[in-house]
Amino acid sequence: MLSTAIENPEARPPSGPVTVNAGSTAEGxxxxxxxxxxxxxxxxxxxxxxxxxxxxxxxPPRMVTAIIGPSGCGKSTFIRLLNRMNDLVPDARxxxxxxxxxxxxxxxxxxxxxxxxRVGMVFQKPNPFPKTIFENVAYGPEVNGLRDRxxxxxxxxxSLRRAALWDEVKDRLRESALGLSGGQQQRLCIARCLxxxxxxxxxxxxxxxxxxxxxxxxxxxxxxxxRQYTIAIVTHNMQQAARVSDRxxxxxxxxxxxxxxxxxxxxxxRDRRTEDYITGRFG
Amino acid sequence: xxxxxxxxxxxxxxLWLCMAANIVFLGAILWxxxxxxxxxxxxxxxxAAPRDAMTAGGIAPAILGTLYxxxxxxxxxxxxxxxxxxxxxxxxxxxxxxxxxxxxxxNLAGVPSVVFGLxxxxxxxxxxxxxxxxxxxxxxxxMLTLPLIISASQEALVAVPQSxxxxxxALGASRWETIRKVVLPAALPGILTGVILSVGRxxxxxxxxxxxxxxxxxxxxxxxxxxxxxxxxxxxxxLMTEGTHPEAQTRIAYGSSLVLLALVLAMSMLAIYxxxxxxxxxxx
Numbered sequence: 097m098l099s100t101a102i103e104n105p106e107a108r109p110p111s112g113p114v115t116v117n118a119g120s121t122a123e124g125x126x127x128x129x130x131x132x133x134x135x136x137x138x139x140x141x142x143x144x145x146x147x148x149x150x151x152x153x154x155x156p157p158r159m160v161t162a163i164i165g166p167s168g169c170g171k172s173t174f175i176r177l178l179n180r181m182n183d184l185v186p187d188a189r190x191x192x193x194x195x196x197x198x199x200x201x202x203x204x205x206x207x208x209x210x211x212x213x214r215v216g217m218v219f220q221k222p223n224p225f226p227k228t229i230f231e232n233v234a235y236g237p238e239v240n241g242l243r244d245r246x247x248x249x250x251x252x253x254x255s256l257r258r259a260a261l262w263d264e265v266k267d268r269l270r271e272s273a274l275g276l277s278g279g280q281q282q283r284l285c286i287a288r289c290l291x292x293x294x295x296x297x298x299x300x301x302x303x304x305x306x307x308x309x310x311x312x313x314x315x316x317x318x319x320x321x322x323r324q325y326t327i328a329i330v331t332h333n334m335q336q337a338a339r340v341s342d343r344x345x346x347x348x349x350x351x352x353x354x355x356x357x358x359x360x361x362x363x364x365x366r367d368r369r370t371e372d373y374i375t376g377r378f379g
Numbered sequence: 380x381x382x383x384x385x386x387x388x389x390x391x392x393x394l395w396l397c398m399a400a401n402i403v404f405l406g407a408i409l410w411x412x413x414x415x416x417x418x419x420x421x422x423x424x425x426x427a428a429p430r431d432a433m434t435a436g437g438i439a440p441a442i443l444g445t446l447y448x449x450x451x452x453x454x455x456x457x458x459x460x461x462x463x464x465x466x467x468x469x470x471x472x473x474x475x476x477x478x479x480x481x482x483x484x485x486n487l488a489g490v491p492s493v494v495f496g497l498x499x500x501x502x503x504x505x506x507x508x509x510x511x512x513x514x515x516x517x518x519x520x521x522m523l524t525l526p527l528i529i530s531a532s533q534e535a536l537v538a539v540p541q542s543x544x545x546x547x548x549a550l551g552a553s554r555w556e557t558i559r560k561v562v563l564p565a566a567l568p569g570i571l572t573g574v575i576l577s578v579g580r581x582x583x584x585x586x587x588x589x590x591x592x593x594x595x596x597x598x599x600x601x602x603x604x605x606x607x608x609x610x611x612x613x614x615x616x617x618l619m620t621e622g623t624h625p626e627a628q629t630r631i632a633y634g635s636s637l638v639l640l641a642l643v644l645a646m647s648m649l650a651i652y653x654x655x656x657x658x659x660x661x662x663x
Contacts, residue, residue: 179549213551223542226565235560236550285546292550 131195132157132326133178133215133296138192140173142185147173149350151192155296160318160327162341162358164334166373170350171330172220175298178328179215180208196296213240216294220301222281224273224288229265232273232284236292251291259287260317279310286317297321299329303336315340334374338362346370412636419634433596433618434627438635440600444513444608445582445642447601448592451517452524452581453574459521460528461563461570467529468536469558481533488526493586495523500590514604516592523587524577531576535569536562564657571654578646582639585612595621611639 131154140148148170155161155178163171176182177194180201193200201211213236224232233252242248252269256262261283265276273284282302289297299318303311318327318340331337337344338358345355346367354361354370365371380388423437430436463484471477499519509515539562547557563570585593593613601608618632 181545181549184545184548209548209551209553212549217549219542219545219549221542223540223546225543225546225561227561235547235552239547239550239552239556239560288546288550 129156130198131155132197133328134195135174135177136193136195138174138177138190138194140170140177140182140191141189143187147350148177151350151352153345153352153355155326155328156343157326158322158324159342160322160329160340162337162344163328163330163347164332164337164344164373165347167332168349169347171347172300174347175300175328175330176217178296178298179212179217181217183208213292214294215296215298216289216292217298217300218282218285218289218302220304222278222285222305224276224281224284226272226274228270229273229276229284230269233288233291236288240292255287255291256284258290258321259283260313260320261287277310279306279313282306282310282314283317286314290321294325296326296328299327299331301330301332304332311336334362346373348373409640412633412640415630415633416635416637419630420637424631424634425638428598429596429631432624433622433631434624438609438611438614438631438638440597441609441611441614441635442638442642443600444593444610445612445639447513447608448516448520448588448610449578449582449646451513451604452520453577455517455521456524456528456577457570457574460525460573461532463525464529464532464536465558465563468533469554469562484526484529488530491586492523492584493589495519496587496590498522499587504591510605511590511592511594511607512605513592513601513608516588516608516610517604519587519591520581520584523584524581527576527580528570528573531573532566532570535566535572538569539565567657568654571650571657575647575650575654578650579643582643582646583612585616588613611635611642615639 133155135151135153138148138151139146140151151170151174153161153174163175165171173182177190178201182188182190190202194202196211196214199206201215225235227235230252233255234248237248237251242251253262253266256265261280264280265284268275273281276284286302302318303314306314315336318329321327322340322342329337329340341358343356344358344361346353346361346365346369348369354365354367356366361370362374365374371377425437425442426439427437428440429438467477467480496519499515499522503509503515503518504511507515509518543561543565544557547561548554552560588610592608593610594607595609595613595617597607597609615632615635618628618635622628
């Protein structure tokens with residue numbers, strides 16, 4: 097376990113109300129804010145295999161937390177625990193706590209569907225429904241009880257605008273979403289996610305299958321969304337982590353090796369393994 | 380030309396020949412039936428009841444009967460089969476039990492249709508007391524087509540990518556909402572393929588309705604689901620095996636065959652149309 101000094105030189109001032117000096121991570125490093133989400137001593141097992149080892153990590157509000165690490169290090173497994181997508185995995189077992197606004201999301205009273213409305217997820221490969229563009233974005237609000245046509249249309253338009261896709265699709269809302277390009281599909285998935293009005297956004301390698309231009313658009317979008325949402329992004333791409341995130345956690349073989357402000361992690365990693373990874377010596 | 384090119388040309392040539400052989404067989408059947416059947420077709424043939432010991436008049440009651448039986452069978456088998464497939468692919472724990480059910484379903488498809496006929500006689504006609512009726516016949520045909528619908532639906536459901544299910548769940552939808560609103564619509568074209576196959580099978584079978592629904596000759600039209608009906612396949616069978624005017628009857632039998640073919644084709648076309656429309660909307 098690393099012991100790091102209190103430091104927070106690079107985080108921007110938050111745009112909303114915060115509790116100063118309230119949150120502190122397992123590393124003893126204060127982020128300055130009550131974390132929106134936090135993992136406490138999380139172990140996760142696929143059958144007998146331990147995929148995550150004693151993970152403690154905070155997601156401070158209105159910041160982007162990047163999770164980097166080589167393939168198979170458990171970063172996707174971890175992010176999928178934050179909205180309980182791993183509930184579907186047979187023979188999996190979780191130890192430890194994952195808190196959203198201080199409440200354990202795995203407590204019996206917490207319904208997975210309700211949780212996922214608050215904690216949205218964008219996946220590695222764009223996965224639009226085989227439906228029209230409109231239906232894709234309207235799906236979440238509809239499932240969650242929004243029936244009024246006008247309100248629904250407004251929600252769809254706002255979400256598409258928020259995802260910087262509106263101008264490209266406003267004349268083809270009734271066409272199949274599968275006719276969009278990969279980058280557009282991924283922005284549609286983001287719009288679909290925003291339409292449910294979540295509080296936390298999880299991105300699981302959102303640009304893994306996109307070209308550089310589409311990637312740039314998604315990154316710009318994430319930087320823009322940061323002002324309103326708490327964001328976690330898993331990425332293979334260290335430049336991406338450096339570009340979009342406020343804080344970075346380095347995962348290796350199911351463990352957190354180092355976590356801290358992104359600038360510090362990249363400029364002055366404290367652990368040899370972090371340095372090796374970000375300088376491209378392995379992974 | 381290199382050896383590989385020769386092999387490739389020969390390979391493609393062989394494939395083309397197989398395809399051509401199929402077309403020839405299909406064309407031959409259609410041509411044969413059309414040539415012999417067309418002379419019998421007239422407005423009266425399609426709209427009137429048989430007369431003069433089935434040597435004249437039309438086959439309207441049989442057309443209607445086949446329509447009733449087929450629609451009845453699909454109406455029963457479609458929801459039942461799709462529900463079964465949904466349970467097997469979406470809900471049931473994976474394991475030997477599901478595999479056993481899957482194998483049984485496939486075996487069910489191999490059971491001779493006359494056995495289904497006897498089953499229908501014992502269970503629906505006698506056991507449930509539905510008598511020889513549209514209801515008994517439809518239920519028997521439904522049993523017969525169930526495996527087709529189940530296996531087509533299962534394949535269609537399995538082909539829906541897992542990522543799409545995850546997307547729905549991640550938006551706060553329940554598993555049931557995910558299945559109803561995302562998975563089933565995406566699987567619909569494949570399910571309709573099962574329906575197309577079932578329609579052809581149900582409309583064309585004679586043995587299953589022999590003891591459960593079909594009448595040799597009826598004066599009137601059926602007035603409820605408990606009525607006996609005439610049906611095209613059985614009508615053809617009766618014309619060719621009974622009666623005293625083979626010549627007149629053979630003509631009518633070919634006419635009836637043509638009508639049956641057209642009927643099956645028309646019902647398939649309808650399903651294909653729906654499938655295409657669905658694909659256009661949903662699959663770009």
